[in-house]
Amino acid sequence: MGQTLLAEGEVDPFETVNRLGESDVCLVCEHAGRRVPRTLGRLGLADAGFDRHIAWDIGAEAVSRKLSELLDAPLVIQPYSRLVYDCNRPPDAPSAMPEVSETTAIPGNRNLSAADRKARVEEIYLPFHAAVGDVLDEIEARKAIPLLVTIHSFTPVYKGARRTLDLGILHDADSRLADDLIELARRHEPNLDVRRNEPYGPADGVTHTLLVHAGPRGIPNAMIEIRNDLIAGEAGQQEWAERLARLITAVQAGGAGARRWAALSGSIGAAS
DSSP states (O other), X not given: OXXXXXXXXXXXXXXXXXXXXXXXXXXXXXXXXXXXXXXXXTTTOOGGGGGSTTTSOTTHHHHHHHHHHHHTOOEEEOOBOTTTOOTTSOTTSGGXXXXXXXXXXXXXXXXXXXXXXXXXXXXXXXXXXXXXXXXXXHHHXXXXXXXXXXXXXXXXXXXXXXXXXXXXXXXXXXXXHHHHHHHHHHHHOTTSOEEETOSOOGGGTTTHHHHHHHHHHTOOEEEEEEEGGGSSXXXXXXXXXXXXHHHHHHHHHSHHHHHHHHHHHTOXXXXX
């Protein structure tokens, strides 16, 4: 049976950037894009709706691409709007294909049939996550321990409430990578407001990608959230990519975190 969602000539549901990069870091950007398949029109929204954070993570793709280059790390990007399918949510979550995003109704997501939902899962969610798994397999094939890092941005005002933090570092039960990133960020970036599991946390269902890929492999992982007004322009995107590159490189180079990760395989090479 042929595709029922993505028409001929539409972009793939993932893009792998720098696949042959030598870093052991696997970067992921689940909310990079704001495309909508032609079969769905504009989901009942005006075009201006797709400029807002409800449709994508503003600035996250640009930061991810720059970070991929700085680290020489592979990156997997999801180009379709999270209003079509939020690839950081499981298929059974209402927020995977939201009828309301923040306070905005999404008419094209109302009363979806089982076939409609199945098409979005099979044509966007599954191929995207298969691509992430492939990159992790390739890093592990080098006898290295991958670090899974997902890049996101958040809106400064959500449902009328102002958020003042600059950087959120999120994790689920495995906090190894997050612990070290938070420690280093607070030590070396004292002017930043850095918080753990804010503005979202595991209870909000935002650690799905980490759980799917890092959990079964036992690999260090973290989700990075940057306030989107800080990365709306190219200068901020470059600044934050360089900042994250310094933090991640420092964590890999040494410290308790690197030693803990090396112990997973019995090889100090995992900390290189």
